[in-house]
Amino acid sequence: MTDDLVLYTNPMSRGRIARWMLEEVGADYRREVLAFGGSMKGEHYRRMNPMGKVPALTHRGKVVTECAAICAYLADAFPEAGLAPPTPDRADYYRWLFFAAGPLEAAVTNRSLGVQVPQDKRGMVGYGSYEEVLDTLETALAGRAFIATDRFTAADVYVGSHLMWGMQFGSIERRPAFESYVAGLAPRPAHLRASALDDADMQQMQATG
Structure with missing residues (x-):
C-alpha cells in the first residue's frame, strides 16, 4: 500500500x-x-x-x-x-461526464426530495426538468455500449455509476437504453473488484458498530 x-x-x-x-x-x-x-x-x-x-x-x-x-x-x-480519449477527441467525453455531474445529479436529487420546479421557472435551473434530462441521456445512449467514444472511458465510470445506483434505488426510471448500457459495464473486472472491496468494508463497519 x-x-x-x-x-x-x-x-x-x-x-x-x-x-x-x-x-x-x-x-x-x-x-x-x-x-x-x-x-x-x-x-x-x-x-x-x-x-x-x-x-x-x-x-x-x-x-x-x-x-x-x-x-x-x-x-x-x-x-x-x-481512460480518457486523446485531447482532440474529448468533446463528448467532457460533455457527458459533466452532464451527469450537473443536470443529471441535480434533477435526480431534486425529484427524490420532492422539489417541483414550476413550468415558468425551469429556465432558472440548469437541468430544465427531470424528464428532459433522462430523455437527453436516453437518446445519447441508444444503441451505444459507451457514452463518449467507441471504447470505455472515465465518463462511463461516472455516468454508469449514476444509472446503476439510480435504477437500483428507484430514483432513475428503468429504460431499455439505460439497462442495456449498465449491463455492459457491470461485469467489468474493476467494477466487480471495487464492489467487493466496498461490500467488505460495509460488513466490517456493521460488525464493529
Whole structure:
C-alpha cells in the first residue's frame, strides 16, 4: 500500500464511484474509511475537505474532491490506463461526464426530495426538468455500449455509476437504453473488484458498530 495515492471514502457513499475508477486505473492506493457524522466531520479531515464529505483523493500531497473531478483527474494522472480519449477527441467525453455531474445529479436529487420546479421557472435551473434530462441521456445512449467514444472511458465510470445506483434505488426510471448500457459495464473486472472491496468494508463497519 502507498501514501502517494489515498482514497477517503465510505462504502455507502459516492466514494464507490471513485473506488471503481481507482480499480480501473490499476494504480497502488490506500483507502481510509470515514464514518458519517464522526471522523468525516472531524478536524483532521476537514482540513483536507472543509465540506466534511467523501470521497476525497490525495495524490502526492494534492487534494481532489468531487467524483467527476476525481474520475477526470485519475484518467489524466495515469494515462497508461487509457481512460480518457486523446485531447482532440474529448468533446463528448467532457460533455457527458459533466452532464451527469450537473443536470443529471441535480434533477435526480431534486425529484427524490420532492422539489417541483414550476413550468415558468425551469429556465432558472440548469437541468430544465427531470424528464428532459433522462430523455437527453436516453437518446445519447441508444444503441451505444459507451457514452463518449467507441471504447470505455472515465465518463462511463461516472455516468454508469449514476444509472446503476439510480435504477437500483428507484430514483432513475428503468429504460431499455439505460439497462442495456449498465449491463455492459457491470461485469467489468474493476467494477466487480471495487464492489467487493466496498461490500467488505460495509460488513466490517456493521460488525464493529
